[in-house]
Amino acid sequence: MSLAGAAVLALTIAGFTRLPAQVDGDRGIAPLANSSDIQVDGIHVDETAATGADARLKGWKDAEVQAWKKAGGPDMPAESIDAMVSSIVIEKEQVGPHRYIATLGVIFDKAKASQFVGGAGAMPRSAPMLVIPVLIQGGVQQVFEMRGPWQKAWAEFQASASPVDYVRPSGAGGESLILTAGQPSRRSRLWWRTVLGQFHASDVLIPEARLERQWPGGPIKGTFTARYGPDNTFLGTFSLQASSEQALDAMMATAVERTDALYRDALAQGLLKPDATLSAGNTALEAAFAQLRAKLLPGGSAPAVSDASDVPIPPPTIMTEDVSGVPAETINVQFVTPDAAAVDAALSAVRGVSGVDGAATVSLAIGGTSVMRVTVKGGSERLASALRGQGWQVSGSGSTIRISR
Incomplete structure (x- = not known):
């Protein structure tokens, strides 16, 4: 091989090694596992002693007492409180030769402490709610495109104490491509059903932070807004201020707690009920079509018209095939999805075929080829014939077909 050829090959290999995948990199922070224990965060201690270790132990004991009071516990000896503590969470600490300064979290064993604080009974919770934390700073919106303080605060929030059942994605893999800052502006119920189905959620919450x-290096003003649902419905807003970048994480943690309070209030008022259009399937749509067909059938009332140009075109006669008794088969349907509208169109077309018992996407690739799994009576040949009648181009046979416009 010539020297020039070797150089070209080396540059080509180096170039490929520098091409990261679209979903590579640190996209988000995995949420903390919800604990059934009672956790109190943000306890500040400042203690001195003969040694740094003694000051640290003294600070931990003081944090336990402070956390117990903050949780609403009754007056008890420090030894009794210590017996109910399962662990200490170190949020931030500085240890000197004789002094200990820290911000700590204290976790109490629920089996021991629930008789005094937190209630012993099970807490009624909401339906699973997908959380899309949108951060706006410097004129740019982001969710998981890169690691940010707002998503981090939601990941570190101990949600077990809240009646709202938060579903918090980490942004790993393809999640960063599906859950973007533009997702809350979508209104398509079919699209939302597909997204929520992937996370086993019933509805969506959109907490928004604007910094x-x-x-540079100065105060940071944060405006926080709580929204929910596929229509991005407004619930409430508030503002906080951090003195510097070092105080930003503390402000974000406080903002998450206040946003959770807004969602708690909305749940208590009955506003966080899952949108029926996200879980009702085609029932509501079929009922509307049934009413429309009843009006268009002979003998039904027809709207009055003023001239010939207003005369409605009669609907085409739809021949339905009797598929009762025909066994159902499960097949995979591949379809090109350049955008969300293509997803809606393909799902609507397949679900509209007589004999289809169910159709749901199992692989979603915007800008590529998606896959849906369809249960249909009569198999792939009957489904392919019906789709061709709707103007679709169908290829393949057996358990896998491909459709396109």
């Missing part, structure tokens, strides 16, 4: 920096 404004006064000057």
Whole structure:
């Protein structure tokens, strides 16, 4: 091989090694596992002693007492409180020769402490709610495109104490491609059904944070808004301010707690019920078509018209095939999805075929080829024939077919 050829090959290999995949990199932070124990965060201690280790132990004991009071516990000896503590969470600490300064979290064993705080009974919870934390700063919106303080705060939030059942994605793999800052602006119920189905959620919550920096290294103003549902419905808003970048994480943690309070209030008022259009399937749509067909049938009332141009075109006669008794088969349907509208169109077309018992996407690839799994009476040949009648191009046979416009 010539020297020039070797150089070209080396540059080609180096170039490929520098091409990261679209979903590579640190996209988000995995949420903490919900614990049934009672956790109290944000306890500040400042203690001195003969040694740094003694000051640290003294600070931990003080944090336990402070956390117990913050949780609403009755007056008890420090030894009794210590017996109910399962662990200490170190959020931030500085240990000196004689001094200990820290911000701590204290976790109490629920089996021991619930008789005094938190209630002993099971807490009624909402339906599973998908959380899409949208951060706006510097004129740019983000969710999982890169690691941010807002998603981090939601990942570190101990949600077991809340009646709202938060489903918090980490942004790993393809999640960062599906859950973007533009997703809350979509209104398509078919699209939302597909997204929520992948996360086993019933509805969606959109907490939004907008950060404004006064000057580099200076105060940071945060405006936080709680929204929910596929229509991005407004619930409430509030503002906080951090003195510097070092205080940003603490402000975000406080903002998550206040946003959770807004969602709690909405749940208590009955506003966080899952949208019926996200889980009712085609029932509501079929009922509307049934009413429309009843009006168009002979003998039904027809709207009055003023001239010939207003005369409605009669609907085509739809021949339905009797598929009762025909065994159902499960097949995979591949379809090109350049955008969300293509997903809706393909799902609507397949679900509209007589004999289809169910159709749901099992692989979603916007800008590529998606796959849906369809249960249909009569198998792939009957489904392919019906789709061709709707103007679709169908290829393949057996357990897998491909459709396109």
